[in-house]
Amino acid sequence: ILNVEQSPQSLHVQEGDSTNFTCSFPSSNFYALHWYRWETAKSPEALFVMTLNGDEKKKGRISATLNTKEGYSYLYIKGSQPEDSATYLCAEGGYQKVTFGTGTKLQVIP
């Protein structure tokens, strides 16, 4: 992996379904992994920053895991709600430079 990549590019789920997305990043020279939620016409909002292999973080129904050895992170949303509809960005990097993925656009259907 040379760049930060996210999959899927877009996702439609029914309200109440749980879902997850993947972020892949170069495992060499890893500094930190960031997840952001980006709603239309707003600015990206930070969800998590993770630095250690095996890190797991949780905020309400949203959680994330990190595997720095193999270069991936998962974001999970439990019981999706319409207000979870947004683009979810991941980014790798630290205080000097952060590289973003292309995002996963989630649409939760009521």
Next chain:
Amino acid sequence: EPEVTQTPSHQVTQMGQEVILRCVPISNHLYFYWYRQILGQKVEFLVSFYNNEISEKSEIFDDQFSVERPDGSNFTLKIRSTKLEDSAMYFCASTRRGVDEQFFGPGTRLTVL
């Protein structure tokens, strides 16, 4: 809750003109960033700034670009001679410590005609 602000929200300019995009980061933050997103593309890193100097810049950030923190509160991005391909949404971000979450401003949409 403290927030990052950016002005203007939308700037329209002619090709070749200079533009200055302004940002006011959160007051106790120490690290500052500019990003841009060309429509339909990913968010791209432009530059990071700490202790009154550039920490890192991308290949996009050429001699036409400069940043400044003139008065301890504002953080500006200047494009000396705009090109059509500079049309994008420009985001400013700040963080207290390098490893912390970054707080983004609402963005400035730059349109170069």
